[in-house]
Amino acid sequence: xxxxxxxxxxxxxxxxxxxxxxxxxxxxxxxxxxxxxxxxxxxxxxxxxxxxxxxxxxxxxxxxxxxxxxxxxxxxxxxxxxxxxxxxxxxxxxxxxxxxxxxxxxxxxxxxxx
Amino acid sequence: xxxxxxxxxxxxxxxxxxxxxxxxxxxxxxxxxxxxxxxxxxxxxxxxxxxxxxxxxxxxxxxxxxxxxxxxxxxxxxxxxxxxxxxxxxxxxxxxxxxxxxxxxxxxxxxxxx
Numbered sequence: 001x002x003x004x005x006x007x008x009x010x011x012x013x014x015x016x017x018x019x020x021x022x023x024x025x026x027x028x029x030x031x032x033x034x035x036x037x038x039x040x041x042x043x044x045x046x047x048x049x050x051x052x053x054x055x056x057x058x059x060x061x062x063x064x065x066x067x068x069x070x071x072x073x074x075x076x077x078x079x080x081x082x083x084x085x086x087x088x089x090x091x092x093x094x095x096x097x098x099x100x101x102x103x104x105x106x107x108x109x110x111x112x113x114x
Numbered sequence: 115x116x117x118x119x120x121x122x123x124x125x126x127x128x129x130x131x132x133x134x135x136x137x138x139x140x141x142x143x144x145x146x147x148x149x150x151x152x153x154x155x156x157x158x159x160x161x162x163x164x165x166x167x168x169x170x171x172x173x174x175x176x177x178x179x180x181x182x183x184x185x186x187x188x189x190x191x192x193x194x195x196x197x198x199x200x201x202x203x204x205x206x207x208x209x210x211x212x213x214x215x216x217x218x219x220x221x222x223x224x225x226x227x228x
Contacts, residue, residue, distance in 0.1 A: 045219035
């Protein structure tokens with residue numbers, strides 16, 4: 001069964017506007033972590049933001065915030081004030097428990113338009 | 115700190131050839147992993163290690179071997195390359211403790227098997 005679902009293969013957003021990238025997950029483990037990574041065309045994986053299953057508040061890191069809705073098992077990434085440099089692939093990932101078994105979603109390609 | 119390094123950056127193999135992808139980290143991280151990235155499928159876990167001498171299989175381990183003799187190094191061996199192993203390979207490491215510890219990724223190795 002797909003553990004991480006990203007239903008938007010591609011998204012467009014106008015520069016300076018906000019955009020939400022969707023991520024839903026499936027787990028029965030009460031302890032888990034959710035991660036978002038950015039992969040620009042150069043290929044490297046860049047960590048953006050983390051949300052723990054026990055965190056009471058939504059995570060924020062600069063222009064990135066994570067809309068965590070635990071009951072709905074969703075962890076959407078919100079990018080505010082989009083910049084041209086935000087054009088990239090974005091991956092949602094989950095780690096169940098405290099181990100090393102990360103599962104990644106298929107990614108969303110974001111294109112920021114001038 | 116160099117972080118996570120991978121060699122080579124590019125490699126072309128013929129079917130049946132063997133080779134080793136090298137991965138090293140200088141952050142004294144206990145956890146290390148190998149992923150492959152194929153178009154439209156995100157990253158999939160091949161093998162991982164939770165410390166020197168300890169390895170385990172991920173989602174797609176067939177055709178690959180790993181060993182972890184030191185904390186720093188985690189090589190991935192392809193015993194008999196097949197065209198289906200054409201992919202981009204990423205090595206990653208992270209520290210231990212708690213639900214949160216981001217993974218640090220290497221720059222990737224692009225492998226083509228003819």
